[in-house]
Amino acid sequence: MKWWVLLLLPFQVLSQDSYNICEDLVKTYYVPYDAEKEYYWQITGGEILSQEENVLTVEWPQVLGNYKIIAWTTNYSCIGDTSSYYVDIVDCPNSIYFPRAFTPNGDGINEEYEITGALSENIKYMAIYNRWGEKLIEANNKILWSGNNYPSGIYSLIVYVENKKYIKNITLIR
Numbered sequence: 001m002k003w004w005v006l007l008l009l010p011f012q013v014l015s016q017d018s019y020n021i022c023e024d025l026v027k028t029y030y031v032p033y034d035a036e037k038e039y040y041w042q043i044t045g046g047e048i049l050s051q052e053e054n055v056l057t058v059e060w061p062q063v064l065g066n067y068k069i070i071a072w073t074t075n076y077s078c079i080g081d082t083s084s085y086y087v088d089i090v091d092c093p094n095s096i097y098f099p100r101a102f103t104p105n106g107d108g109i110n111e112e113y114e115i116t117g118a119l120s121e122n123i124k125y126m127a128i129y130n131r132w133g134e135k136l137i138e139a140n141n142k143i144l145w146s147g148n149n150y151p152s153g154i155y156s157l158i159v160y161v162e163n164k165k166y167i168k169n170i171t172l173i174r
Contacts, residue, residue, distance in 0.1 A: 016085070022092035025060040029069060029085060037073040037080060044068045046087075064089055091118045096161060101171035104147035113145040113170055115159065125160040128170070147172050 019025060026049065031039070033054040041048065041056045045067040049057045060067060067087045073080040095117035102113045115123065123142040129135055131153060137145060152174045159166045 016088065018088040018090050019060065020090050020092050021062045021064070022095065025062065025089070026057065027060065027087075028055065028057045029071075030055045031071050031081070031083060034073070034075075037075050040072050040074070042070045060087060060089055062089070064091060093118055096120055096166075098157065098159075098166065098168045098170075100169070101173055102145075102147065103173045105174050111146065113147070113172075115142060119161050123159055123161050125158070127158045129156040129158070131155070145170075147174075 017027075019027070031054050039053050041051055043056075043058055045063070045065065046058045046060045049059055051057075054071075056069070056071070058069070065088075067089065069085040069087065070082065071085075072082040096115065096119040097117045098115055099113060101110075103110045104112065115126075120142055124140065126137075126139050126141070126143055127135055128137045128145060130150070133156075136148075136150070136155070137143065150172060152172055155170045155172060157166075157168045157170050159168070
């Protein structure tokens with residue numbers, strides 16, 4: 001009796017890509033094609049837009065994080081090649097986000113006002129004013145604001161980042 005041993009190697013050594021949320025997050029992936037194989041795909045996060053044999057098109061979410069693609073084949077009902085591919089969704093390199101509101105009400109959600117984005121670490125000056133123009137907080141860097149015992153209402157924010165001035169309103173909701 002003869003036994004055949006068949007070693008199936010991965011399609012390719014899949015690696016990792018990074019995309020930022022400012023670019024088009026519809027991406028197409030493929031593995032080498034073999035007409036005798038059936039192809040299967042699985043992803044974490046994202047939405048599969050199309051899948052045809054060895055080609056997969058995915059729309060990744062605009063949520064920072066790590067995601068994974070797994071591709072495998074079967075040949076006459078036997079599991080064949082398997083590959084994994086990792087995708088990082090990262091922040092835009094020149095982004096800064098100013099939330100419009102926060103709710104320091106003790107529920108553990110959205111308790112502090114925080115400026116986020118890649119450029120938020122480059123804040124050179126930040127000040128928060130009440131509706132009468134009185135300065136409540138001032139710093140020469142990025143700070144988190146807990147709302148301290150200030151009443152609900154609209155507050156003004158002035159921020160300097162890389163020689164650019166931003167003036168925004170913040171709504172504090174209790």
